[in-house]
Amino acid sequence: MTMDWNDVNRITLTGDLSMVGVKEQYRHMERYAVSQAEAVAAGREQNAPLEIDLDGVRELDACGCQLLAVFLNNLRQRGTTACAFKLNDAHRIKIHNLGFDDEIFNGRCP
């Protein structure tokens, strides 16, 4: 998994977002959350919604959906509007079938 946040308004998640890969994904997310908190504290927060690009996610399961939901919720609790996008159909259906629609897509996203 890699997480790319060179673009301040976009995070790209790739690789395994299932039970097998959540630990690694979490480490990257945590680093981002810390940097985001520091940015907010320093008054450098972005007003534009944060886009979480899931195009490169290969595996997704309930454990991965849960992590994504927690991450998004955490960002939202800190006042960042975060939106998941570029999901392929299979992942979108999986999120729906697992009942995570509201947890993941809830927010003021386009």
Add this chain to the structure above:
Amino acid sequence: MNHQDPTVLEINTARFNRMFFEECSEHLAEMERILVSLDDGEPDDEQLDAIFRAAHSIKGGAGMFGFQDMILVTHVLESLLDKMRNNEITFSPSMIDLFLEAGDVISMQLSGHRDGSEVNQEAVDLIRGKLQLVIEGGTAAVKSESAFLPAYVHQGNIVTDCNAPSADTTVHRYELTFAPDPDTFKRGVRLDNLLADLEELGMLTAHAQVSVPGDFSTFDPEGCITSWRLCLETSVGEADIREIFEFVADEDQLQVLDVTDGASATGENAEYGETAQCGLRIEEDSSAPAASADHPGTVTAGRRAYDKNGTTPAAYGRRAGDAESSIRVGVTKVDQLINQVGELVITQLMLSQTAAKLDPVLYENLHRSLLQLERNTRDLQQSVMSMRLVPIGIVFSRFPRLVRELAAKLGKQVELKTIGDMTELDKGLIEKITDPLTHLVRNCMDHGLETPDARIAAGKRPGGTITLRASQLGSRIVIDVIDDGAGLNRDKILKKAAERGIQASDSMIDEDVWHLIFSPGFSTADAITDISGRGVGMDVVLRNVQSMNGRVDISSDPGKGTRITISLPLTLAILDGLSVAVGKEKFIIPLNSIIESLQPTVENLKTVNGKHVVNIRGDYLPIIPLYELFNIDSLLKEPEKGVLILIDVDGEKAAVLVDALLDEHQVVIKSMETNYRKVDGTAGATILGDGRVALILDVNSLLQMRKQNMANS
């Protein structure tokens, strides 16, 4: 907090998958054994329960390990069997073939997961459709395949299952609250598969509620902090729903409420009441599900309550007949143990050889202890070797179905008898003997046994018999394939041999004539069928058996039948051999290929085309000088000064020239390929008591090498 390394998780998953594959194969074999034994008769309650248990266990295991496709087939199979058990559907003979076909499909799916082999999805859909049709009151007759194509309709994000069971036309609406324990993900539970199972039952909507932690840095990504609210509209009962959760949720983690038309009008149900629209209660209380006592009549007493038949794998220890315990150990581990015991035997031999040089009076206690060590080591070796032995009944059990199907295809009446099913053979040999035996049985069916009319005309009863008999003779296992058919036709075999340019003559004795059928490409069949007749079977049989250090013999009585006898060593891991010296090297010759040994006189020796031969009671046998084959610097090159060991490989005889005979040993075979590289003319190596390595000769290969050398020269 327990963080698992993903690699470790994958390895563990593979290990558990392997266990499931083995257990699933056993359940399928058991199911097939019972079905075939029915012979179109109706199963009794015990048999039906056993078939149901097998299907149920496969489904449970598939669910646990996430093999969704297998669940789909086993679920509908299990449903049908359950209805038969409850006398809701009556048995018909065609169901046996239907169940066998379902078993084949599950087996195909299993192979797909285990070996990565291709799965014919059309066959999967077809059998599901056929089973469903019987459940719905139709017939088991085969419909056109298109009639059974999957009926899933994806409408946006909503999945509707048109195959949902519909025998009970009352559609219930259930509200489920599922709060899995925090270790659920770590245990490898695939909740997406579980929800897919529920979708199989009807229309499902799911809503996940995550208890978002206040501090992201303290979150355990592998811990489950999500609970689910599910709405299921289905015609199945609550027990069927709970069954899906039986390996996943404890009693207090799952709440099931039947909210159909407000039928369960308890206080809380009334709250759901008419507005219990699936998935619309997002803002409702997300606290833990209420205790079962709050919903009398709607919540069952937990998984044990509907597991009264003890069918779940978890109930294994509770079932009668499971008292004899066993553990499943990987073959690699057993082989490792065998290897280590082999090393122990070698060490014990080394000690014995060293002690032999010590004064037996002065060191009496040491000698006595070493003798005791030798006995204990041998006992230990035998015990460990026996761990690799499995009953040949495992192979025999596949033939009832083969015979049944071939008999139907050929229009013959055949009874299969098996004798000595409990005779044990090395697991490696068991795997290799299956194909040769299958060839032999198919040949018996196709060529050996006559049609009922022909048998009646010959004064026999219309039905023929094939007997598979296994027994142990000393350190060898003998397997007979016997039929009471027409027997081999000597004239026909000789004629076909002549046509195919195979060396044969009218003066050959019967035994040699029968062996002609093992020649490559030989077939006396008048017509090539998909069962046999291409002549590619019997030579493969011979080659396979020979590769196991085995022999094949045939005896046949015209009009009365044929017997083909396969003789195999009990195991491939140890061997009785004779150690011989050539120069400074030592070799082991397998005892089972040695006829005799002798010191030739000059008068008995001749030279033909520059090669030595020896006259043994009128027969001239080629001499194979080992020093020449293995490029050993030996001072002893004249046959009359050495020792000749006469060997016999399937009737082909030769004399191996060695410097001296040393001793008889039971040796532990070590693979040359694994430890070094393949050495021509050898079947492996062993370590002798003095710590030196001795090559074990492959006498068949020696004969081939000699022929090759002659051709080259």
